[in-house]
Amino acid sequence: MKPLTVKKLTAIIAGKKEQGIDEVLIQYGAYRLKQVKNPNTAFFTSRRIIDWKSLEGFSPLILVTDWTYRKNEIPKHVIIIKVANVEDAYWKFVHFYRSQFNIPVIAITGTSGKTTTKEMIKHILSAEKNVTATKLSSNSRTANLQYLLNIEDETEAAIFETAVGAPGDVSSAGEYFKPTIGIITNIGAHHLDYCKTLEGYIQAKGEMVDILHPTGTLILNAEDVNTRKIDVSKFSGRIIRVGKDASCDFRASQIRYYQHGMQFTIHHKKANHEIFVPGFGEHQVYNAIAAIAAVYEVGVTIQEAAKQLQSFRQMSKQLQLFEGINQSLILDDTWSITTTSLDAALKVLNSLGDGKKRVAVIGTITDLGSWGNKIHEQAGELIHRMGVDVLITIGEHARIMADHAVKLGFKAPVFTFKNSTLVYKLLQDIVDENTIVLVKGDMYSKSLHELAENIKK
Incomplete structure (x- = not known):
């Protein structure tokens, strides 16, 4: 401070x-x-x-x-x-403190990818600047004051993750941080226990438009269906769209898997740049493009950003690949679970598992309230559409995924468990050197964490 x-x-x-x-x-x-x-x-x-x-x-x-x-x-x-x-005195203090600093302040929200995107931006900017940022995914509204007070005279840029647990959370963060650059990575279905409906959740994420400085920059995922539902008509700043479409300001093409990460070409202002980012999956490419667009606004060239990204350290428990029991491969993705991140994880499983037996071990999606059944059925649709060779679910709600996938015509073997006690023995029996196992859950599922650790070599 x-x-x-x-x-x-x-x-x-x-x-x-x-x-x-x-x-x-x-x-x-x-x-x-x-x-x-x-x-x-x-x-x-x-x-x-x-x-x-x-x-x-x-x-x-x-x-x-x-x-x-x-x-x-x-x-x-x-x-x-x-x-x-x-309360009036407190906000006078907060507004005064923020007013002392004329620096780029980047705020990031989204259902998936916000922590990774924030860490990428921090990693790139830290090469040349004194940067402060939210710590990993610790983005509780109660931490906003401490993060704001971490800005000091030496700080040259700040990056804050603004999560949505309920409507108003992003607006509240805006009162503290007053961002000059905002990013919405994507919008799936999450925290419906407080937002009540998907539309309410989209509106809560859309508060990012309102908290940005009038001359600020808003970075959007051009291909995300729900993000396109946000009303940006009253935003007077600049909108930058990222994605694969030809209309994007930062466009990715020739996306391919390459040695523990993704290789792709980024197109911007009639110039092409080759990019490598550690971490598997097309979603990682979207995270990287958003990060590059943000740092470009701060004055970092794409070439400089690309060089820094090469040394980015992949986030723990986010589609990390390990050697596993019986010479199998293990994809540990036990950081968080939404239908958005499940979709990304299954795509990585299918890409890395081409020619192998693909086993998916999936836990319950939390924070859904009365939407629990419907969202788990949507997860079942994903599993049916994308396909795996063996499906294992853990938890009562997770079983809804399996039942719905089978109802839709899913033909592969399905195993459902209330807890993970018997899953380890099952995996010992069915995996070998030609198997890749995805373990998908969230940070609060201790049993899934333990299972992922136990089946690693």
């Missing part, structure tokens, strides 16, 4: 200092008690603090509050700034 004095903060939030020293420097911010982890923290709260002893180790603590305490109730080492309304 770029430090500021108690006196400065008091003026910014139109408060009144009731106790303490003006010259004390504020170096951290918090709006929840558990976020107070260091001395010199400005803590915004309307709740009455009773257990002052637990906060003794964080002195000096700067308390910004609209609660009226009794005389001598607050310890002398606590600095008090009284305000009329804590």
Whole structure:
């Protein structure tokens, strides 16, 4: 955080200092008690603090509050700034802090690929710039303040992942970050427990259009059906489309698998560039094109971006290839699961498994609410359409995929399990050196993680 004095903060939030020293420097911010982890923290709260002893180790603590305490109730080492309304004061502080920095700020949302795209952008920009970014896929709305305060005088660019758990999440992130460049990687069906419908989820992702600076840049996946449903008519900035279509501003062609990654040609402004990106699948190409388009806006040439991408480290548990039991190959894709990422994973399985026995072990898709049955049936349609040689599902909802695939005419062997206990023994019996196994689930499925680890060599 770029430090500021108690006196400065008091003026910014139109408060009144009731106790303490003006010259004390504020170096951290918090709006929840558990976020107070260091001395010199400005803590915004309307709740009455009773257990002052637990906060003794964080002195000096700067308390910004609209609660009226009794005389001598607050310890002398606590600095008090009284305000009329804590929430108003908090947002005045947030808006002031963001206004101090005139740098490129990139915000990324999407059902799949946002973490990888963000990490690619960070990797490319870090070669020449001081960059701050969200940590891996830690994108909870409660972390927004800390990520904002990571921007300091030395920061030259910032990249933030803005997830959607519910409508308003992207808008809230925009209040903090005020991005100059926005990316929507794709929109599948996810978090329907809070967004209620697919249309609601699309609208929630579409909040990206509203949070961008009026002269900013919006980068869209031109081929994604749901992304095309977003109304961009009122956006006054520049729209860049990426994909394979001839109309795209950054167009990919000649996409092919090549030694632990993807090789392709990118076409931009009548020039062609050969690109290699680590990580399997056409979806990885889309991640790379979006990343290249974003850094190009920041001033990095495509040649420089291509050179940096070659050393990009593939994300853990995202279609990583390993040697497995009985000399088989294992595709560990246990980071997340949506119908969008399942589609991508099955395409990779079929490409790498050409001429081999293809086994898919698939877990439950979460965060669907009342849409659980329908989305799992859609997953079954995917499996039926794309085909595998053996299907194994783990979990009650995952069984819906298998049942629906069979109903549609899926002919390959199908095994359904409530948990993973018996799956390891089954795989021992059916896999060999001519088999590739996809394990597909999410980061919260401990049993699938363990299974993936156990069947690796």
